[in-house]
Amino acid sequence: MPDIASFLAQGVRERASDIHLAAASKPYVRVLGRLRPLSEEILSPADMEGMLEAFLGPEEWAKVRKALEIDTSHTLPSGDRFRVNAFLERKGWNLVARHFAREVPSFQDLGLPPILTRFADANQGLILVTGPGRSGKSTTAAALIDHINANRDDHIITIEDPIEFLHPRKRCLVNQRSVGPHTGSFANALRGALREDPDIIVVGEMRDSETMSLALTAAETGHLVIGTLHTNSAAATISRVVNMFPAAERAQATTSLAEVLVGIVSQRLLPAAEGGRLVPAFEVLVNNMAVANLIHNHEYHKVASVLATGMRDGMVTLENSLKKLVADKAIAQAVLDEVLAEGAA
Numbered sequence: 094m095p096d097i098a099s100f101l102a103q104g105v106r107e108r109a110s111d112i113h114l115a116a117a118s119k120p121y122v123r124v125l126g127r128l129r130p131l132s133e134e135i136l137s138p139a140d141m142e143g144m145l146e147a148f149l150g151p152e153e154w155a156k157v158r159k160a161l162e163i164d165t166s167h168t169l170p171s172g173d174r175f176r177v178n179a180f181l182e183r184k185g186w187n188l189v190a191r192h193f194a195r196e197v198p199s200f201q202d203l204g205l206p207p208i209l210t211r212f213a214d215a216n217q218g219l220i221l222v223t224g225p226g227r228s229g230k231s232t233t234a235a236a237l238i239d240h241i242n243a244n245r246d247d248h249i250i251t252i253e254d255p256i257e258f259l260h261p262r263k264r265c266l267v268n269q270r271s272v273g274p275h276t277g278s279f280a281n282a283l284r285g286a287l288r289e290d291p292d293i294i295v296v297g298e299m300r301d302s303e304t305m306s307l308a309l310t311a312a313e314t315g316h317l318v319i320g321t322l323h324t325n326s327a328a329a330t331i332s333r334v335v336n337m338f339p340a341a342e343r344a345q346a347t348t349s350l351a352e353v354l355v356g357i358v359s360q361r362l363l364p365a366a367e368g369g370r371l372v373p374a375f376e377v378l379v380n381n382m383a384v385a386n387l388i389h390n391h392e393y394h395k396v397a398s399v400l401a402t403g404m405r406d407g408m409v410t411l412e413n414s415l416k417k418l419v420a421d422k423a424i425a426q427a428v429l430d431e432v433l434a435e436g437a438a
Contacts, residue, residue, distance in 0.1 A: 098148065102171065107124060111191050113187070113189055114136060116187065117135065118135065125370070125371055141185050163178070166255040174259075175192055198236055213244075218355035220318070221330055222319070222322075223330045224324075249265050251269045251270065253272070283307040287311060295318075296320040299337075312349075328393045331388055356377060356380055360376070361432075363428050366423060375409055381406055383399050387399065
């Protein structure tokens with residue numbers, strides 16, 4: 094019988110971001126954003142069930158059989174780490190594993206806009222890192238944490254599901270908590286964090302109004318909060334945050350967001366000109382008086398014009414980010430044209 098750990102190790106060798114194992118299917122890997130077969134072998138339903146039982150062990154397997162799905166993590170002997178989701182569907186058991194990078198890339202490695210250094214140096218407020226799935230949000234957030242860890246003498250608490258990048262203690266005291274093994278929920282951990290003397294709180298995903306409300310409260314009470322959201326632009330992010338709340342609470346949420354927001358980083362990953370890797374393009378909104386006013390007035394449609402006129406404050410439009418990538422020969426002109434055409438559609 095094939096072995097799940099062997100498939101994961103093969104995915105690492107193929108430089109895959111994700112490994113897909115499914116009953117009655119070939120194994121697949123996602124490399125540079127595209128799925129392709131890992132081999133021609135067809136995994137039978139019995140193969141998948143047997144592999145999962147051996148991979149998870151008796152106790153976890155019993156839980157999965159009852160719940161019909163599981164979110165967990167796994168570390169290979171090589172040190173490579175994965176987020177693992179297993180679930181039952183009509184043909185049998187499936188497993189999807191997301192490979193986590195071993196090292197936290199630097200600002201320079203990622204080509205992050207210089208304004209993000211100022212974001213990371215903020216003493217309090219809310220920084221939101223946004224983008225669609227597989228856009229590198231967690232990597233950018235990790236680079237912010239690593240910069241803080243190397244340059245400040247503070248206490249960092251991260252709340253993740255699961256822990257992606259491991260942050261060894263440099264100048265900061267770093268505590269990393271995972272939803273499930275270490276805490277019941279993001280909201281519970283955030284509530285507890287406020288009593289744990291943090292300077293920086295990192296929230297892996299702002300999933301609901303309770304989590305967002307606690308994050309805003311933490312930012313208001315003197316903490317720097319870094320969080321991620323699945324939104325595609327700064328304007329969509331502001332709208333999403335406000336509309337997380339019931340109608341009766343939106344006025345207060347709007348006021349809080351306008352006061353505590355440090356900035357929003359929206360990003361996407363694009364194929365590099367030379368192939369073999371993906372590079373990020375960014376939109377960066379810096380909270381200033383103009384931005385705070387448009388948040389107060391719910392004029393999210395004006396974000397684009399504020400971005401275009403806010404370069405001296407460090408703001409970055411997606412178009413300018415793309416043009417810089419083309420000028421640096423990091424992406425092809427055709428990629429820029431395609432992205433701008435998508436935005437105009």
